[in-house]
Amino acid sequence: MVEFPEHLIRELGRCIGCGACNIPCPMFHVEDLRETEGARARIKLLSMLSNGKIELTEEFLSYTFTCMNCGLCSSFCPVDIDVFGVIVGSRSALIDMGYVPLVTVGMRDVRRKTGSPIGDRITKGVWLPPDFQPEKGADLLFFAGCWVHTVPEVALAANKLLQKISGEVVPAGTNEPCCGGLLYVxxxxxxxxxxxEELRRFLADLSPKRVVSGCSLCANMFTDLGMEDLASAIEEALEEGRIKTKSLKGKKNKIFLIPSCRSKGASERILRSIKNADVIEVPEWVCCDCGATLIYQAEPEKFDRWLRRLLDIASSMNADYVIIEEIACYSMIYEALEGRNKVKGMKIVSFPSFLLDHIS
Amino acid sequence: MAEEPAVKAAEEIASQLGEDRVLLEDLDRSAYSYDASGIHAIPSAVVRPSDVEDVSFVVEAANRYGVPVIPRGSGTSLVGGPLPIEGGIVVDMQMMNGVLDKDDYSGLIRVESGVKVLELNKLFPDRFMPINPDGAGFSTVGGLIAEDAASPLSAKYGTMKDLVIGVEVVLPSGEVVLVEQPGPPSKWNALGLILGSEGTLGIITSAYLRLPPIPESRRAFVIEFSDVSDSITVQNTVEREGMGVMGFEVYHNYREVVEGGGTEAVAYLELAGKEECVDLWSSRLSEVLSSMEIQHEEADLSDVDDIWVRRKGLYEIARSRGSAIKVVSMRVHPHLVRDAVQEIDRTGSRMKLPVVTIFDPPLGWVMAVFLYDPTNEKEVERTEKAAQNVISRTISLGGSVGFGTGVGINRISQDMDEGFVTIFSRVKEALDPNWIMNPGKLIER
Incomplete structure (x- = not known):
């Protein structure tokens, strides 16, 4: 029998089974409201596992470790259970007990070899000169995040965007460590x-005045690192009048935004502030960030179903643009669409690239 | 291990509906073994119909194999409504979530039974769904009708049955019947049998409802009672003077349990209607409360919405001590509310469990909310005993169980309500001779 730490057993036992956490759960919606796929089932089944009502199988283990990792479930719980925290805590507890699911073994190895769980598919700083070395004490250090290195054009756009809000922008460069966000979830x-810890040392060594992260998972989950997410930094510059938005031209201006799961709405507010932009209200379960990596790699067909569902909804709402806030998510979608940037008549754009064209 | 006839029935269903619509894996079956009651029962199979023909096929096949069929909406039941306590096939109705027809002027809508409250609330700009028992809007129309759900706003709008004009039902034989007319129903009998029958007579596949308009004006009060009997006096006055009460809910022991001390009970009372009336009623209510020396003040409407719509009071109880909660829902004659509260208090102290009683004087609706430590097995057992004790005490007071939530596995026996059990059993025998429809719920066989 699996024995979870007491605080987890208590939180699992506190679940009243109301199902509110299923409302924002992307997998629940994408898989046609199938109970098994929702956040409530993950909590309830972990609870059943902890009191011996079901057995731990390899299938169950994989199931526990694979969801979109958006964390939206926690904000919907009426009795304040940190649903996602309990799921992550259970994963850690299972690993501590020696139950490592096959789906994460690959990531663990890659991380050991390269320092990043997706290190085998990236060349860090490919968008920078080969001999690039970050200067110390910069006004603004751009921490790009692992996935951004697969889409150099977005990295450049984000970097240029940041140059508009700050005099001196220094990219973290080829030795940028992984923040550990994906490993944590x-x-x-x-x-x-x-x-x-490695990132903390890296940042301390470079001692920039501020750090803006292209990965909103890192910035918003590890607030102790003192990083801002890209959208929040841009919103602040807009509010302070350092930059302005330019109006959208033409009549095809309907925007379907896939926001970052852990952002606080900055990207949506920025887009709404653009003249002529018609930002569509999306269902509460629409979001994506680096946390989706595991499902993208381990169950690509599920990721594809999620993407197809989103594109269908955007298309049914007559969207002209699908804008993806989180760079990691854009990279995965870009790969899944095999580099196509137009689907069903809609332009698929990353948030930094879109904004670069609409900010002065 | 799944039961043999159930597996055969499931295989036949899969050949008709498609393999992806029949779930037989352990993981899936376990995910359909719970609701919000704390009870567990694993089905032999789960089927996911997408239209009424699918449901009819499923029920007919199950009946032929003599396998229980358990309809399930979102699984928010507090009484085990969608759980296969005698085994069988769970029918997940959530994929049947279409809006079939809607009229903005009259507020009439026809929806499939898997539509959720939160979706209903998006349909009209000036109308809403007053019955939202889970607070998040996750419950389905079918579940609400089957259990005849209530909410604090039932004071004004009645329970779910009062919003339903008609239903389409798949009977245990697999026959599909429509119990409705184009206009208001002239005879309630057949419809009345289905509403609140907890899935024991058939599966509701669609419903014809009318959503009420949002009232023009609203004002609310938060009231501190040092004696719960005063709330009944207030209710009598409000009734006698014809005030338009939207909701009136009292939380006994709330301050003690949640805040560590304070008045015996805190209450919320909302008046709604035309502005002039609401203003007049508000002044009068304030006058009455002052004359009774009852502390009160006008409440923010968003706070009151938290209580009515999001059920914050109930959930705050669960949050307060990091405990789990067990809810027992009952109805007593309003003049006996005080006795019911005392019985609940006594049970709480005897079982050494903190308890808050929520009651709605306009409805005589009483909910005992016990708090317990889910990691302490003995306390879990004591909580179950406390719940059973409260049920039997309520019945000896002349009350009934399951108001607003359904009866579910608590089942009504001959000695609780002989008339109902006699008539309902015979109807059940006639419609469902094999007792395949949601057995073990509502009444004993």
């Missing part, structure tokens, strides 16, 4: 802590 808490 898949329950690898020791590896995550190691990564974060």
């Amino acid at each position: 898949i329950g690898e808490k020791d590896s995550s802590e190691e990564s974060r």
Whole structure:
């Protein structure tokens, strides 16, 4: 029998089973409201596992470790259970007990070899000169995040965007460490802590005045690192009048935004402030960030179903643009669409690239 | 291990509906083994119909194999309504979530039974769904009708049955019947049998409803009672003077349990209607409360919405001590509310469990909310005993169980309500001779 730590057993036992956490759960909606796929089932089944009502199988283990990792479930719980925190805590506890699911083994190895759980598919700083070295004490350090290195054009756009809001922007460069965010959500808490510590040392060494992260998962989940997410930094510059938005031209201006799961709405507010932009209200379960990596790699067909569903909804709402806030998410979608940037008549654009054209 | 006839029935259903609509894996079956009651029962199979023909096929096949069929909406039941406590096939109705027809002027809508409250609330700009028992809007129309759900706003709008004009039902034989007319129903009998029958007579596949308009004006008060009996006096006055009460809910022991001390009970009372009337009623209510020396003040409407719509009071109880909660829902004659509250208090102290009683004087609706430590097995057992004790005490007071939530596995027996059990059993025998429809709920066989 699996024995979870007491605080987890208590939180699992507190679940009243109301199902509110299923409302924002992307997998629940994408898989046609199938109970098994929702956040409530993950909590309830972990609870059943902890009191011996069901057995731990490899299938169950994979199931526990694979969701979109958006964390939206926590904000919907009426009795304040940190639903996502309990899921992540259970993953860690299972790993501590020696139950490592096959789906994360690959990531663990890659991280050991390259320092990043997706290190085998990226060349860090490919968009920078080969001999680039970040200067110390910069006004603004651009921490790009692992996935951005697969889409150099977005990295450049984000960098240029930041140049508009700050005099001196220094990219973190080719030695940029992984923040450990993805490792954290898949329950690898020791590896995550190691990564974060490495990043902390890296940042301390460069001692920039501020750090803006292209990865909103890192910025918003590890607030102790003192990083701002890209959209929040841009919103602040807009509010302070350092930059202005330019109006959208033409009549095809309907925007379907896929926001970052952990942002506080900055990207949506920025887009709404653009003259002539018609930002569509999207269902509460629409969001994406680096946390989706595991499902993207381990169950690509599920990721594809999620993407197709989103594109269908956007198309049914007559969207002209699908804008993806989170760079990691854009990279995955870009790969899944095999580099196509137009689907069903809609332009698929990353938030930094779109904004670069509409900010002066 | 799944039961043999159930597996055969499931295989036949899969060949008709498609393999992806029949779930047989352990993981899936376990995910349909719970609701919000704390009870567990694993089905042999789960089927996911997408239209009424699918449901009819499923029920007919299950009947032929003599396998229980358990309809399920979102699984928010507090009484085990959608759980296969005698085994069988769970029918997940959530994919049947279409809006079939809607009229903005009259507020009439025809929806499939898997539509959720939160979706209903998006349909009209000036109308709403007053019955939202889980607070999040996750419950389905079918579940609400089957259990005849209530909410604090039932004071004004009645329970779910009062919003329903007609239903389409798949009977245990697989026959599909429409119990409705184009206009208002002239005879309630057949419809009345289905409403609140907890899925024991058939599966509701669609419903014809009327959503009420949002009132023009609203004002609300938060009231501190040092004696719960005063709330009944207030209710009598409000009734006698014809005030338009939207909701009136009292939380006994709330301050003690949640805040560590304070008045015996805190209450919310909302008046709604035309502005002039609401203003007049508000002054009068304030006058009455002052004359009774009852502390009160006008409440923010968003706070009151938190209580009515999001059920904040109930959830705040669960949040307060990091405990789990067990809710027992009952109805007593309003003049006996005080006795019911005392019985609940006594049970709480005897079982050493903190308890808050929520009651709605206009409805005589009483909910005992016990708090317990889910990691302490003995306390879990004591909570179950406390719930059973409250049920039997309520019945000896002349009350009934399951108001607003359904009876579910608590089942009504001959000695609780002989008339109902006799008539309902015979109807059940006639419509469902094999007792395949949601057995183990509502009444004993």
